[in-house]
Amino acid sequence: MARAHAANACVQSDSIKGLAQSIAKPDYHRLLTAEPALRRAVPTLIIAFLITICLGAFVQVVDQNRQKRATLKRDLSALSDILAERLDRLTSSRRERLSNIEQLQSLLPDLIPSWGIARGRHIIVTSADHRMLARAPIDRLGENDRVLDIVSTAQLLAAPSQQGLLADMLLPNGDGALAISVQVRSLPGQVIVIQEMNEPIWGSDAALSVTLSATTGFVVLILGFAFHWQSTRAREGDLINDAVRGRIDTALNRGRCGLWDWDLSRGRIFWSQSMFTLLGLESRNDLLTFGEVNALVKSDDIDLFDIADQLISGKIDHIDQSFRMQHTEGHWIWLRVRCELSQATADGALHLIGIAVDITEQKSLAEKTVEADLRLRDAIETIPEAFVLWDAEDRLVLCNSHFQRLHKLPDSAVAPGTSYETVIEVGSMPEVRTRLHETGVPMPGARTFEAQLDDGKWLHISERRTKDGGYVSVGTDITRIKAHEQKLVDNDLRLRASVVDLKRSQSELERQALELADLAEKYSQEKTRAEEANAAKSKFLANMSHELRTPLNAIIGFSEIMGSGMFGALGSDKYQEYCHDILTSGKYLLDVINDILDMSKIEAGRMKLDLEPLDLSRTLAESLRVVSGRAHAKKLTLDADIERTIPVVADRRAIKQIVVNLLSNAVKFTPDNGRVIVRSQVLDDQIVMLIADTGIGIAQDSLQRLGKPFEQVESQLTKTYQGSGLGLAIARSLTSLHGGSMKLRSKLGVGTVVRIALPRNACAARMRAAA
Incomplete structure (x- = not known):
């Protein structure tokens, strides 16, 4: 019930909140500021009050026990003194001593005053040798009359040994007791008074104090729980109120509408936050004056003064109008206001309460719809097909000029509302030749056919039913x-x-x-x-x-x-x-x-190559010395252009074998008095060597075969030079193992040039090739 009431009240929460803050804004803010502190302080005060009550009850019980113990000590001390004095007088008045137990036992009850008899109190008269002479009451006397058999020696004899002083002791049954002893000189002996402490510590007074304290604490707890319950309900109500108000604000913002509360009696108007957002105004929690709102309204659309007069005079009780209000950026916003007159129950003031909806988009959409309708008519008119639209009662709605010319219709027959029978009678309808079947799932009321006119033209006519029961027809030539x-x-x-x-x-x-x-x-x-x-x-x-x-x-x-x-x-x-x-x-x-x-x-x-840093120029010089003897025998000229230092990382034996094989071939295939040239060039990442000769040369068709194992230019029947044909193949293979390349160029009768390109670092080249 409370949640339903809260949900119903939250619908007008913005208006109520705005009115409340405008009337009592300082008190309202002070209340909001102090409310969390009060919610935390009240439980703390209740707990402190309960602790105080408990401490007070405990102190009161302890004080009552202390007073009771003090009274008991005074009674025991007085009783022991009186009995000692009476026994002393009685013993002095008699000539013989009262050493007979029966005689003393019979006289002892008469010596005890009436106020000295109490429950749990024992009076014992002993002799000088600690034998029991008399005891009151006598219901617990046993065969052994020694005090040591009744109570503990450490608790009874040692404690009362100090004359006239009270001492605590422990009885054989485990209960505590107070004991006092007084010396009787004439007996001689002692009077011992023992008071059992078996009464409950919570007496009537303590029980009353505890009961009152517990009742008070229970009442305070109930009040604290009621406060906590009410506070929780209030907090839940606030949360529900905030949630509902947040949802309403979200709905209003998303729906582009705002709440109005127009106090006609005072001329003040309250707007929701979404209303300020619609107009681009800065949000305010106070009320707006009639003049501020009227300044934003387009006067040509609505007259707020006239509406206020009609509402106050009772001519109308609600409004439902559309008008424009000016946005802060200068453009106009179309609003549709729907409000109803309501009378406040407190002061009887008239309020006009309702919502204002932004219909700018609807207005713009209506204008665009009119423009779209005109564009549609223009588009239908410009299409090359004959177009006609009939309503559910087979009356003409719209057609283009192609339809009119195709069927030779006068202007009067194409007016909207002309019946289908009239159009058929006046115009020339085509003759249906072929009816086409629809592909897929046929639509109800749809048909497609081909028709031929009198002049021999063919038309493809497609008719479809519209949702309102009419149909549209399109004819294509x-x-x-x-x-x-x-x-x-x-x-x-x-x-x-x-x-x-x-x-x-x-x-x-x-x-x-x-x-x-x-x-x-x-x-x-x-x-x-x-x-x-x-x-x-x-x-x-x-x-x-x-x-x-x-x-x-x-x-x-x-x-x-x-x-x-x-x-x-x-x-x-x-x-x-x-x-x-x-x-x-x-x-x-x-x-x-x-x-x-x-x-x-x-x-x-x-x-396997044994790669190491070496100087290639030195290897070339050694290779030239190897073939210099054969070159000198054939009177060949060795022309070497080698740089002084060529650092390279390679296999020394393989490089030397490459160079020696190529130089040996150059010397072998160069006639006498010929020339062999060796050149080297160092680039950024590789070394290029050229070995050229003026030998017999190689035919172009044989260059492709050279470099393969056992391949020679001359056949075995016509060869004039010795050799296995492996030198060039080994040189090419070793060059490839170093990551380099070897190319040959040759011409018959002119000579041969071998170009070898080796990387400066064979290790890095092989790693890049592997990658």
């Missing part, structure tokens, strides 16, 4: 399309014949594709065989080269020994000549075997 249909039929026949030819060609292509697939499979098999044979060849060459080098070393060694005559002359000059031939042939064969072994290692991928 398809005379040219009909003229092309025959051509299309002829083309279709030709296409069919072409398709037959294509199918025949496709069959032939499929057969050829099968043959190509068979050939590809055979090629793959042959390639695999060739690779296996090449691997077997490389393995065979490696094994055979290794096996041949051992006997060749012996042949070369022994031929050198025989030729030098180390162990004496051979006896004939022919033997000397034969030894020289054997040595020369053995060295040649060893060089060939070494080349074969190097080539097989390269092809098998077992050639």
